[in-house]
Amino acid sequence: MFTNKRLNLLIIISIFILGVFYFFIDAEKDQKTQNPLQEQPHYKDGDSINVESVGAIGDGKADDTKAIQSAVDSLKNKRGTVLFESGKTYRITDSIKATSDITFISTEKDNAKIFMDNNESKVPAFDLKGNIRYTTTIKSDQLKTGNNSIALSKVNGVKSGDLLLIESDTPWYFDPRIGKENLHKGELHRVIGLNKNSVLIENPLWDTYIKDSEIITVKIIDPITINMKNITVERNKSNNRTVGIKLEYTSDSVFHNLTVKNSVSTGIHIVSSFRTSIENSLIIGANDQYSGYGIQSYGSSFSMIRDNTVFGSRRGIDISGLYPDYYSIVEFNTVFGGGKNENGFNYLSEDTQYGIGSHSTANYTIFRNNILGNLNYGINIRSANVTIEGNSFIGYIKGASILLAYGKNAIIKNNKTISGKAVPKIADKYSLPDNVEDFKANSFIYIKDTYSFDKGTVKITNNQANNISTEFILLIVQDNPVNFLLSNLIIEKNYVKYDVNGSKDIKYFINSTESINTEELTIDQNIIRFNNKNGIYKKYNNIK
Template sequence: MKSIYKWTVGAMVVCGFQFATMDHTFALTDKAVTPEQYGANGSDNLPDTAALQRALNVSKNVVLKGGATYYINKPLTVDHTIKITTTGGKANIVKTTMRNKEVAFTFHNETTFNTVMWDSAKKGQEYIIVYSTKGVKAGDLVHLKSSKLWKWDNRGYLSKGELLRVSKVEKNKIYFETPLRDSYYVTGEKVTVTGYEDKQLIMENVSFSYPQPFNANKPLVLVEAATNSKLENVEVRNSKTLGILLDRTYKTTVNRMYANLGTTKDINSGYGIQDYGGLYTRVTNSYFTNVRRGIDFSGVTPSRSGYAANNTAVGPVRYTLASGNSGYGTHSTAEDILFEDNTSVNFNYGYISRGDRITIRNNTAYGTMTAMVAASYGDHINVYNNFYKNDKGGNAEQFLRVVKTFDGNVSLRHNYAGVLTGDFVQNDSPYLKSLQLYRNRAIFIHKASNPAYLIKSLGSVKLENTLTQDNLMTMRVGKKAFSSGFNLTSNTNKIDWKY
């Protein structure tokens, strides 16, 4: 199967990124090609940019030489479904030109239609009605973005919205594979509807890097609006800002990724990989070091139903990097995210939550940190069966820190912490609604004259629908007490006063 593409001399500018283009007309083939066919060497210090770009342009199946190092002096881009693999072993692509706001590799998916919603749609509905369905077809991705802000926006641009995949089109109705996760009202709310073709990226055994740590203010690798993509054994190095950015992708799986970014304290991002407004992204069996955060789920509209499991993130001791650094987290808009069986070493926090229905389950943390878990914005934070210990030196101050902006509920069940130097839960927020603590265990070395508390609030807060049952504080040093700063008198609470 062949498609005809035409490329012209000059430059193509897409979403603020500039890519070199070529002057030829060619047939896009399924046949495997190598950059060596177009003049690449992979074993000298000369740029292989043109040969790599030509291979990416002409084929859906590009095979790099395992063990080769390809130097590029311009960004690479591809805008069609493609598989990029090697002959065995890892192939290295080194971007020698370190320019601000340039990306080493971009998988670009051009917008195919734009319209707006014609009628209101409720959460759980399987379709929307739009002004025009011209250009829309089954398998396309659709991104909804509302003029209304997300519930927990504090920046003035985090919006209601979501990513969906089209199942069928009937007149002015677009049906989706999954129900709507939010409600939209055409009175007083404008919802833009943007579409993208069904395109896939498969990449295996490829390393991208700069020669030394560099802040380009852009990711090293950018994947836009891809469907069912797979990144296996992909490596990113020396991109201080961001390793891989998944921008509104659907069912992307990332396995055995490695990131060593060289992030420094002046960098406020520093994510190994960031899912930005995607749906069903999975990151597993990966390793992150010298990052401000290993895995981040966020977006201008919410990242949803993401999954991170069996990963390891290793950071410096707390306060070394910009504030809010953590092994894993959701930092802007995120809903229904699961972190499971991951390991976090050092950082300010092991896991940070900003979103709705974020679950942190069966994870481990080591080292010196402020708290294993921090809740900053959102609601329905579930923290179950996690384990903090100081085997690698250092201690945590608290197990949970509730930041001053949080206005929801946190549930802590069957967690273990040893050793803590402060309180099990410290609340800084006047808006905290409720806590559930069930069968948590912690060991304390508390050298202050005041006691270590099971739950402590820095200001007076009245809790409702709160549960504490069968929790245990074991003191190696210091005194313990049940609570401070909380009003627990509501008859909706179930308090056993055990600690």
């Protein structure tokens, strides 16, 4: 039997062991859930300022522009915080500008609103921009793929943490739009040090530059870091190309729990920035008929866009640039269509609406685990080396779930369509045209003849396509009606269920808009089903 002393000692030891166990469990939990803006940061005295302490009213009527800008300017180069009173509305009539590290945050969990009472085009409510140290020109033979070192004639003043932007005069490989936008080669890197007359960069050079045939411009940029949390940015509804938040030349910026409304051109615009994170935010009404981007990463590197929701915008989330955006990730977002463009035309029936994708130059982008519904096209691709994985297409898709227009090398796997009106209530905020019915996309994938099969591979595998009304894949032939090089198209282990309306209804696995010649395709282990026993199935149409 235990004595009282031995029993007490055993109890103490047991409590100590349990305490150590729960300490490590809590530590691991904290590590997993840690977020750069999870809690309001603690700053030294003088490093934070409440906008109301410098004259802001926050009643939604008074013009608080000068007071807020004064608060921002007072923290220049101090890495400080501008505080807005939670739940209040601050009216501004011009951009709030920041050119050094700063945090914008509400005092409590409820958002503070910044109402931009100015509809001037391309003037953002928040204009957040780093500084160019200098610009120089180098020879293309100084850039070698895979190198982490770039020789420059001048390295004085270059610091670790600076950004290095390379731009070539050579057009981008796919759809360069020469004479209009002049899309071109280039890439954005971060400096990690110096070695004599060379700059060391964090990641190796990604592209290939041809000796003596390209003019290379290099910008050395002193970036800023912007943090923003629990802020709403709202603009008047207008027909002008208004912008909500624009950040340019930034590094390691984090935007968390924002709401951006009625920024017709772009809700959040990420330009030439490195490792930006946009999380848990809501974007409504980026509905310009030509642009209209909810969130756009533009010529940036390693953007992380996740857990956001976009409604009523022409393009929900876009990855592109005048020069390529590299290695961005778009995941766990929800994008729903419906609503009207800025001219009052209904999306889906009178104007085209896209979920996510790459509008122009981009490389090595990942689109995964997003929910996309009530759109003309779910994912639109005009870029190279893209992965489309685990996305769900629900509600009504007028054209195709996925459109490959330009680029090379695509992996399309584990995506699925969900038939019926299984649209979450959150999507009901935007009305849909009367003719929108259950999910019955014409095709799961459209592929245009402008897509470069001869330069790479398209692998379509383990997708689940339900209620497809015409074909699994449609080849859109416009410029090259004779030969369509499909030898690098691999289609394996997909489940396809067609929506059949009658015994004479013909369904195709691969259909082409024009008669084409091609090599033998790699098609294996796909499962084909009809929603009833009627209908006619053909593997190919217009393909020899």
